[in-house]
Amino acid sequence: MSGKLADLTPEMIAAERERFPRVFSMTMKARATHFVLWVGTPCLVLYCLDRFGFFSEKFWGSFGRLGIMFSQMFPPTGWEYMDEYTYAIGETLSMAFIGSLVGGIIALPFAFMASKNMMPVRPVQFSFRRFADVLRASDYLIWGLIFVRAMGLGPIPGIMAIIVIDTGILITLYSEAIENIDRKPIDGIKASGGGRLEVIRFGVIPQVLPVLLSNALYMFESNTRAATILGIVGAGGIGFLLSDNIRAFEFSNACTIIIMIIIVVYGIDYLSKRLRERFIYGDRVSQGHDRPMERVMAKMKD
Amino acid sequence: MNSEAATQTQQLDIADHFELARSEYLGRKRLYMVFFWIGFAISLALAVWHSGFSIAAVVDGLPRTSEFIVRMYSALTIENFYADLIDWFWGFEDWLASLFVSLLMAFLATIIGTTFGGILSFYASRNLAKNYAIYFVTRRTLEIARTVPDIVWALIFIYPFGVGPVAGILALTIHTTGAQGKLFAEVNENIDHKPIDGIRSVGGNWFEEIRFAVVPQVMPNFISYTFWRLALNVQAATVMGFVGAGGIGYELINAVKLLYFLDTGAILLMIICTVFAIDMASEKLRHYIIGKETLVG
Numbered sequence: 001m002s003g004k005l006a007d008l009t010p011e012m013i014a015a016e017r018e019r020f021p022r023v024f025s026m027t028m029k030a031r032a033t034h035f036v037l038w039v040g041t042p043c044l045v046l047y048c049l050d051r052f053g054f055f056s057e058k059f060w061g062s063f064g065r066l067g068i069m070f071s072q073m074f075p076p077t078g079w080e081y082m083d084e085y086t087y088a089i090g091e092t093l094s095m096a097f098i099g100s101l102v103g104g105i106i107a108l109p110f111a112f113m114a115s116k117n118m119m120p121v122r123p124v125q126f127s128f129r130r131f132a133d134v135l136r137a138s139d140y141l142i143w144g145l146i147f148v149r150a151m152g153l154g155p156i157p158g159i160m161a162i163i164v165i166d167t168g169i170l171i172t173l174y175s176e177a178i179e180n181i182d183r184k185p186i187d188g189i190k191a192s193g194g195g196r197l198e199v200i201r202f203g204v205i206p207q208v209l210p211v212l213l214s215n216a217l218y219m220f221e222s223n224t225r226a227a228t229i230l231g232i233v234g235a236g237g238i239g240f241l242l243s244d245n246i247r248a249f250e251f252s253n254a255c256t257i258i259i260m261i262i263i264v265v266y267g268i269d270y271l272s273k274r275l276r277e278r279f280i281y282g283d284r285v286s287q288g289h290d291r292p293m294e295r296v297m298a299k300m301k302d
Numbered sequence: 303m304n305s306e307a308a309t310q311t312q313q314l315d316i317a318d319h320f321e322l323a324r325s326e327y328l329g330r331k332r333l334y335m336v337f338f339w340i341g342f343a344i345s346l347a348l349a350v351w352h353s354g355f356s357i358a359a360v361v362d363g364l365p366r367t368s369e370f371i372v373r374m375y376s377a378l379t380i381e382n383f384y385a386d387l388i389d390w391f392w393g394f395e396d397w398l399a400s401l402f403v404s405l406l407m408a409f410l411a412t413i414i415g416t417t418f419g420g421i422l423s424f425y426a427s428r429n430l431a432k433n434y435a436i437y438f439v440t441r442r443t444l445e446i447a448r449t450v451p452d453i454v455w456a457l458i459f460i461y462p463f464g465v466g467p468v469a470g471i472l473a474l475t476i477h478t479t480g481a482q483g484k485l486f487a488e489v490n491e492n493i494d495h496k497p498i499d500g501i502r503s504v505g506g507n508w509f510e511e512i513r514f515a516v517v518p519q520v521m522p523n524f525i526s527y528t529f530w531r532l533a534l535n536v537q538a539a540t541v542m543g544f545v546g547a548g549g550i551g552y553e554l555i556n557a558v559k560l561l562y563f564l565d566t567g568a569i570l571l572m573i574i575c576t577v578f579a580i581d582m583a584s585e586k587l588r589h590y591i592i593g594k595e596t597l598v599g
Contacts, residue, residue: 041413045413045414048406052406052466052467062462063462090348091352091353094349097345098350098353137537137574137577139540139541141541142540142570145544145555146370146371146566149558150367151367154354155354159355160360225451229453242457243457246461258450261449262449
C-alpha cells in the first residue's frame with residue numbers, strides 16, 4: 001500500500017466511491033435542489049419579464065425617449081433657483097440631523113427594555129422587540145405620508161417619520177449591542193453594592209457607548225438619504241423640488257438637484273466616517289475593532 | 303557610579319518625555335472635544351431654526367396622528383368579528399394582486415441587479431481590476447447608481463417607460479446593481495490571494511482566475527447579501543407605487559389621499575405582514591446557507 005497516485009487502480013477508486021459516495025458526487029437531494037434552483041429561477045425571471053412587458057415593442061421603443069430625456073438632462077441648469085435649492089438641501093439636512101438625534105435618544109430606554117440581559121421578564125422584552133419591528137416594517141415614505149396627512153405639509157412630519165424609523169431600527173441594534181456585553185464589570189459593581197441604575201451607568205454604558213454612537217451615526221447617513229426623498233410625499237426637504245421638476249419635464253433642473261443630492265450624501269458619509277474615527281474609536285481604530293460595525297452595516301438600509 | 307547616575311537621568315528624561323507627550327495628547331483630545339461640542343450645538347441650533355422644529359408642534363401633532371392610526375384599525379367589533387373582517391378587507395383580492403406585483407418587482411430587480419452587480423464588482427475591486435482606469439470608472443458608476451435613491455430613479459424612468467411596474471423594476475434594478483456591486487467589491491477585496499496565484503501559475507487567464515479562485519471564496523457572502531437585498535427590495539417595492547411605478551404603493555397612497563382610513567389600515571397591515579415574512583425567511587435562508595458564525599450581520 002504505497003501512497004502514490006499512479007498506483008491507484010480503477011478497482012480501488014470504485015471501492016472508495018462505494019464507501020464514500022458523497023465525496024465523489026452530489027447526493028440525489030442536492031442534485032434535485034440545484035436542478036430546481038437553476039431551472040426554476042430563470043423560468044420565474046422569464047415569466048416576470050414577459051408579464052411586465054419587457055419583450056414588447058413598447059418597452060424597447062421607450063429607450064429612444066430615455067435617450068432624449070438624458071440628453072435634455074445635460075447640461076444641468078436652474079442656477080437661478082440655487083437659493084431655493086440650497087434652502088431645501090438645508091431643510092433635508094436639518095430633518096436628518098434632528099430626526100437622528102431624537103430617535104437615537106428615544107431608542108435608548110426602549111433598547112434596555114428590549115435586551116435579554118437587562119429585562120428579565122421575557123414577554124416584556126419580546127414585545128418591545130416586536131414593537132421595534134413594527135416601527136421599521138414600513139418605509140420612510142409610508143410613515144411620512146401618514147404624518148403629512150395627520151399633521152400637514154412641511155418638514156416636521158418628515159422629522160417625525162425619520163424619528164419613528166430611526167427609533168425602530170436603533171432599538172434592535174442597540175439591544176443587540178447591550179446583549180453582547182461582558183458580564184464581569186456588572187458583577188463587579190453589584191459586588192461592591194451598586195444599585196440598578198449604577199449598574200447601567202458604570203457597568204453597561206461604558207461598554208456599549210462606542211457601538212451605540214457609531215450605530216446612531218450610521219443611521220444619520222441612512223436618514224440623510226431618506227430625507228432627500230421624503231419631500232416626494234410632501235414631508236419637507238429637497239425631494240419635493242426634485243419630483244416637481246421631473247413631473248414638469250424640467251429634466252436639466254432635476255439633474256442639478258440630483259447632483260446636489262449626491263454631493264450632500266457623499267459629504268455626510270465622509271463626515272460620519274471622520275467622526276467615527278476621531279471621536280468614537282479614537283486611536284483604537286484597528287481592523288479588529290470594526291467588527292461590530294460590519295454587523296451594523298449589514299443591517300442598514302443604505 | 304557615574305554611569306548609574308547617567309542612566310537615572312536618562313530614565314527621568316524618558317519619563318518626562320512620556321508625561322509631556324501624554325499631556326499634549328490629552329490636551330489635543332480635549333480641544334477636539336470642545337470643537338466637536340461647539341460644532342454640534344451650532345448645527346443643532348441651525349437645524350431647529352431652519353426646519354422650524356418645535357416641541358409644541360410635535361405635541362400638537364401627535365394626538366392627531368394617533369387618532370389617524372386608531373381610525374385605521376377601528377373596523378373590528380367583537381360581536382361581529384368575522385363579518386367585520388370580510389367587510390374591512392373588501393378589496394382583498396385586488397390588494398393581494400398589487401402586493402404580488404410588488405413582490406415580483408422586488409424579485410426581478412434583485413436577480414437582475416445582483417447579476418450585473420456581481421459581474422461589475424470584479425472590475426470594481428482594487429485587487430482584481432486589471433488597471434486603475436477600469437477600477438475607477440466602475441466604482442464611480444456603481445456609486446452613482448447607489449447614491450441616487452431608488453424612488454428618484456423611478457421618477458426618472460416614469461417619463462420614458464410610462465406609469466407601471468416597468469419603471470419601478472428598472473429603478474430597483476439600478477439601485478440594486480450599485481448597492482450589490484459595492485458590497486460585493488468589498489467582499490472581493492478581502493479574499494485570500496493564494497488561489498489566484500495558483501491559477502495564474504498554471505497559466506489561467508483573468509476570467510479563469512475569477513471563476514476558479516475568487517468566485518468559490520466569495521459565493522457564500524454573495525448569496526447572503528442577495529437574500530438580504532431581496533428583503534430590502536420588497537420593502538422598497540411597496541412604496542414604488544407612490545410615484546406611479548407599480549405595486550401596492552399606488553393603492554396605499556390613494557387610500558391615504560382620499561382619507562379612506564380603514565382601507566389604509568388594511569393595506570398597511572398586509573404590507574407589514576409581507577415585509578415581516580420576507581424578512582424572516584431571508585434571515586433563515588442566510589443562516590442556513592452560510593452558517594451562523596461566519597454570517598456578517
